[in-house]
Amino acid sequence: LQRDSVVMFSFLLFAVPIQLVVLTKLNILYCGLYQTHLCDMELNHHCNSIDFEDVIAEPEGTHSFDGIWKASFTTFTVTKYWFYRLLSAIFGIPMALIWGIYFAILSFLHIWAVVPCIRSYLIEIQCISRVYSICIHTFCDPLFEAIGKVFSSIRATVRKEI
Template sequence: MMAEEHTDLEAQMVKDIHCKEIDLVNRDPKNINEDIVKVDFEDVIAEPVGTYSFDGVWKVSYTTFTVSKYWCYRLLSTLLGVPLALLWGFLFACISFCHIWAVVPCIKSYLIEIQCISHIYSLCIRTFCNPLFAALGQMCSSIKVLLRKEV
């Protein structure tokens, strides 16, 4: 029974991965690169007032920058996109594996052990420190300080 449920779950996950629609228009739906890598010509090259180049040079520079950035990105993503996607998929799978199988169990184990120690520590504080500080407080409660400003 459990093996059938596990197989059904795996089949559903594979179906979800293959049937998920990929948005080819909005490729950054969570806006993770909105302000980081969005670089336009005006963000990189700007001429202050009084130091303008010829209008033709400015237009050709704009076009050259924009077209070369566009095609260079497309070429690099074509050559390296799939291998890097494989690398990043592998890396995040390893990170997930370590987190699930090592980090969380270590933290849970630590919390269980530290809970026992915290009870002993709390007992020691209440037994030894609380009476000591209460006595010191009683002794110092009768101290009065008077400040006068002499001229």
């Protein structure tokens, strides 16, 4: 795909009329793959259902004029569409940069600090747990066995008196 893109890009430099068609096809291919990937991951699926009826709903028995309702619907939909595009154009790349740096740092710390610390802790605690186990078996087991033998000789009988 990369080699084909380079060939197409170099071809596009010389063929201006064909450029729009090829770029459109590449864009459709890219957007199709991108959208399919996002749909499979179901990221932000809760944002897909933000429609006019989900935000502004008139209860039964209370309705505005049809013209007002249609104008409100159009205003809401167009404003949401274009304002999202404007915000994406202004803040999309900086936010992608910030989140890329954040997740790179998070991955780095997880790989090079968190997991080694946890492994080290588990190795150290294993040694301590062996010492603790020996102490418990040495001091507590005989005590509880003796207490168990004392109470094992107790016999209880239950009588029902009428």
